Amino acid sequence: MTGEAVLIAAQSGRALAAAARRAGYRPFVADLFGDEDTRALAEGYRRVPGRLGTGLGARAVEAALAALAAEAGAPVGLVLGSGFEGAPGLMWRLAGRHRLLGAAPEAVAALKDPVGFAALCGRLGIPHPEIALAPVPDPQAWLAKWRGASGGGHIRPATPGRLPAGAYLQRRVPGLPRSLNALADGRTVAVLAVTEQWAAPGPGRPFRYAGAAGPGTLPAAVQCGAERALAGLVATTGLRGLVSADLLVDGERWWLLEVNPRPGATLDVLDRGPAPLFSAHVAASSGRLPNTSALPQGAAASEILYAGPAIPAVPLLDWPDWAMDRPAAGSRVEAGAPVCTVLAGGPDARSARRAVALRAKALRARLEEGPADTARALAGHPFTLGKVSQDPLSCVG
Template sequence: MNNELQQIDLEITHGYILIVANSGRMLAQSARAAGFRPLVIDLFADLDTQHYAEDFKQIASLAEQDLKPAVDYFIESYQVVQLVYGSGFEHHPESLCYLNNRLSLLGNVPEVFIALHNKPAFFSELKRLNIPYPSVQFNKPDEFEAWLLKPSRGLGGVGIKHYLGEEVDSECYWQRYQKGQQYSLLFLADGLQVQIIGFNSQWTANLAECSEFLFSGIINACDLKLEQQDEIIEWLKKLVPLFKLKGLNSVDFINDGDSSYLLEINPRPSASMQLYEADLFKRHIKACQGKLTDDHYPIKGVTGYQIVYAQSDIIIPEGFVWPKNCLDFPENGVICRTGQPICSIMSHKKQVLSIMRDLQSQQLNLQKRFLAHGI
């Protein structure tokens, strides 16, 4: 799509905007709050996604053949020309190229997205810039103790597991297991400069032999020292201009108490976006157009987000009443298989410990109710 469309001032038009992601609820909610009229293409069509969307289409996957009919429908029916994408294109980078040819893409261009998932080249750049990361190998290690097996195009920890010497396909690589606390940093970028939104602590769940490190939850608080935070920011000052990152992005890293190690960059709006009341959807668009605003949004209290996974196969019963803090909740009759996400929950408190207790309590109460509706 031509550059003129990329410079359209959406703050003035506040018209239709297309959201495409595995799950479009977060971006649709944020777009609606910013005054836009979101049109959503995603895989789940959750009830709250439908609520925030002006119109929606549920598709089987983000592969181009599944995307094309839905994209055609929205272009023909609404004359939509702008697109913001979320998670899921890690497995379908070619679909980003297709979307970029059809619409004005407000986010990192496909070349940037693809470059960050070229793992040999990515880690080579980290080494050149003296940015620490857990050791990686792209050939089978001689020994398998203390190695993780990771998919080259990873998403949310799916497919990450301890390596036990098994045969693997060519779409994987090996990384040394690193003990420590997992963190992320949410930031805006204009291709050259970086603007920090916030540091977050996150945690994982072990729900299957093939996915031992599934993303489970995140909270907009961390116990890193200021000098440790500054180190991560210095990394980004090198990486943003190198990869020409734009819009909302996040970087995942791990800290063992003394040292930090970079894990990956997520070149798209991530789940931590919803932890901040900072008009981030509009600021994402402006950053993609080369404008980092000076707006300051003080953080009040602490916000946590957690995914509730199915402990066994369940079916959402007719008349099921979802608690008020639930998000991403499916329609009645939907079957959720063991290990699949059912919904997500949020909590806002003054203290971190209160958040963690509340999230745990909400999850346990939901799981007790779901147990009564197994298959």
């Protein structure tokens, strides 16, 4: 048995577990899904019911991590993925029992409180959409969001009347969604790549996250401004580890929507260079920014495949190696729920995005129409996963 043990907890832990394995760690994972490839990657595994941050889910994740830590022996620490942004109390309790590799609870609280974050952006001169905590006279110009949520599925057009508990309003601004992906050491940042995102609208979820592709590009002025903004936020909050800043970019204008204080959905797209990003995350969490400039050529894209109607029982499939987060045969997938993640590559982000869309379409046909009818369709799309590259950037100052 080789490699240090590491604890991982997330809504879906597969990407982090794969990144940990690539970096030579032995992952012990707690998540909500228990997908087949997550279990195969994990040295130890516990499935957590409910939501990670509240009620039964919060107590269950604490118990799961305690059991996994005992099983691991002496894990190097705990990496938290999505699902904890709205639960600073849980993060504090976990930090009291395990060494957190990544953002501290106080940094997450500062970045995920909409009022505090808007005020912080104002003090640092960072363009950020106006927010409101009470009904507005022109709701059509606003979006309703939930504190501490992630993935875009919580975002709705604002409606007249009183806001539900936990909701706030953010003024609509124009632009294309982009992210600045970086490593932070508590003082400054090392930018890894720009990625582009897109939505997969579903019933009542017009902004549901679909996928990401990269590396992409930003106008030079936007690039430098966004880098300086993220560096300022890191210096102010002490943020550490793999992080990303979500932007809307409209020509030379841009707005910072939020900072994701954790490894995010672009990990599959970016972790293809000679230096594993999980190792870089651990180093940055300890206050050391590693050299990440030697990244290979090419681009990659990932897309979440959502169920249309419910899938009563996932068929027994010979899953292609470019499909991740694979549900167990016979498991039920509710209508609109994520089925799996599809990966593809290409010479640039646009090509990779086209390739991943074709693969997702073929796999959807296989799931909905039956393996016998669509194996030929899958065989017709033998795309090879590409590599991600990004020249080192030097606009932070």
